[in-house]
Amino acid sequence: MANQSILRITRELSEIQRASDLSLAVACRDIDVRHVRALIVGPPDTPYEFGFFEFTAKFTREYPTKPPAVNAITTNSGRTRFNPNIYAGGKVCLSILGTWRGERSEEWSSAQGLESILLSIQSLMSSNPYENEPGFEESKTDYDKKNQAAYVAKIRHETLRISVAERLEDYLGISRGTGVTVYDAEEDFQANAADAPFEPFKDLCKRRFLWYYESYMRSVEIEAKKHKDGARFEKMPFEGTGNNMEGEFNYTSLKKRLETIYEKLHEEAHSWAAEGLISVQKETSIASNLQRQFEQIVESYRRNDAVTIDLELVDKNPFVWQLVLFGRMMTNLDGGVFRIKIYLSPKFPDVLPRVKFETPLFHHRVSPDGILCYNPSRKDDMRTHIAAIIEAIEEESPAYDPRTLVNYEASKLFWGTPEDKKIYNRRLRRSVQDSAE
Incomplete structure (x- = not known):
């Protein structure tokens, strides 16, 4: 029974990790x-x-006969209740977990698993989370509607402050709110590997922060016009002592903190070049591995007539790659010449590359600052990274997925009206033409 339980858990973890869902890890x-x-x-x-x-x-050991015990960690050290069903103390109230009363059809069964639990929690994170509070259906008054708007407003602020800014500041060793780096987080991690905290999502969050930076800053700009710095959060009727969300708005501070994180992440990626050269001098296995992968990829694309690229090592450093992609004929990229810098960490593949377009490109998968949103099929194989980079900007009819859209203006046009799409194509073509000059 115990072995069957472990096999089931292992299989479920593997399936979630192999899946393409960008929302779960x-x-x-x-x-x-x-x-x-x-x-x-x-x-x-x-x-x-x-x-x-x-x-x-x-x-x-009784899994999957009984569900796992699930607790929220992102709670501001037990001070913040992010949802009527996600308590400040970490409790997650769901009928599927047996922590909330529900219909028999909503109760746990061995046919369900971790993914269904995570999707159920994700469904609580709606556009109007106030509706998760029991009795919401009877909430008809203007007072209730005012509460709903106030609740959404403080969740948005605390999502940016706690789940994004504070998390990244901790990862980067930035003293909260000051922008000062108080220690080198990566060196500290290596020096105390045996006692290091388990932080499996550190690199994922760093990469996603770079993807979604424009979205964060746009939200700050919009919300700062609605909420003055220092204005207190409104208390909801269902919030109680020790199980609430108290605080005040301060978008001016949040903006500065997000900007600092963005700068530190770029500094971190650029620092990999010097760290990489040290790794080369020490003849480490990762340096040899990346050198070999580079040579194999160059040879592979030399024989590939469908795609034309130039790939070089910057200063003969296998941790900094320069990719030049030539736009294919009969596509929107036809005639374009795009320079792309790829920074690799000595901790690759645990830390994935940072990819930046040095050539400006108006594209829904390329941020205004040149950050490319792409997702390789194999994290440890640079060949799949190169292929994913090319596919991300060449795909002309992608499925709509807002989690991959990192350029708000371009995305709005691409998935807008037919006239919007024409404007998008004109602006894309203009940036392609400029790239060749």
């Missing part, structure tokens, strides 16, 4: 598969948008 220590960490990226068009919400799931 799971991890566990190799020695303890029953204690799982999970990350839910807040759904677009909600006050939780692109926030990083972490949970623990503890499985007993």
